[in-house]
Amino acid sequence: MRNRSSHGGRHELGQNFLTHRPTIRGIVDLVSATRGPILEIGAGDGALTVPLASLGRELTAIDVDEHRIRALRRRLPHASVQQADALRYPLDHPVVVGNVPYHLTTPILRRLLEGNGWQHAILLTQWEVARKRAGVGGGTMMTAAAAPWFDFSLHGRVPARHYVPMPSVDGGILRITRREAPLVDPRERDAYERFVRRMFTGRGSGLPALVQTSAGFARARARAVLADSGIGLDRLPRDLGAEQWARLWCRVSGR
Missing domain, CATH: 1.10.8 (Helicase, Ruva Protein; domain 3)
Structure with missing residues (x-):
């Protein structure tokens, strides 16, 4: 298959592309309230990348799918578009944003919470993950362990029908902000x-x-x-x- 990535097909890559324009605008608005260079993980077809580029800030977009990376480079010649794995690429830009592949949510969150160099992360994840990390309905061990250093907030539920192909569960917009003054040394x-x-x-x-x-x-x-x-x-x-x-x-x- 010509369009099949060397890393596998859509199912292997966990790709569900966001198509709902108001949700895209909401995520970009959250990013626009931050400062500094932006790193987008899981850029896909550029649904977020293109409006993020319109903010006029330094932008790096990564994805493992080489075909989509080539297409995105043609659309955005002034952005840094790279074929890279979010589980290995340095998450060290002040702002990290992305529609996270559902099967990679936990390892990507762990990398962020264990790393330095970023201040804000705005992530589209599974609804249950976003809800639990934000402490809605009760906190989790991961959130409690990170709470003295990070603030978690929930910014909306995204119905599964707003993705193509449609996943089996809804999504949620999770914002994580590194505290300027940690609550624990x-x-x-x-x-x-x-x-x-x-x-x-x-x-x-x-x-x-x-x-x-x-x-x-x-x-x-x-x-x-x-x-x-x-x-x-x-x-x-x-x-x-x-x-x-x-x-x-x-x-x-x-x-």
Whole structure:
């Protein structure tokens, strides 16, 4: 097949192309509120790339599909359009944007949250991923572990019919912003993340028991730490916001 990428067909590449112009405009508007060079991952046929180029900022667009890259280079000769893998390419531009292939969402999010050099990420992901990362209906372990350093917000649901071919689930627009002032000292990040992991995976019924086992405290001290942190004893880890996690860590770690 002439148009088949050397990396595989559409299914292997996870390609579902966004066609809904209001959604495209909404994503570009979010990008326009930021500053600095832009990196688009998963450029595809350029549905986002072309309007992003109209912002007049330095733009790099990457995709693994060599056929689409060639076509996009012809359309946008003044942009940097490169054949590259988002799992290997440096995600170090101030602004990262993209319609993320659904099967690559988690590894790309991990790369972003573990990396430096970017300030804003505006990503079109599966609806459930966007909703959970933004803490709608309860937070996740990944979001809680990153919350002291990043702010997550949800900017709309994108029905599956707005893609071609149509995927089996809706999409969601997720914005991640690196905090200018971290809520926890970056030098404590590894220890903090281990604490969060123990809180989400540890044994115990209720937050006092989880703090008791995760921090090695007596039950009375665990309850006192939660009270000092302004956290109700009937809460669960998924109920805590970024500031609550930071206050809890401050008291657990003795800072």
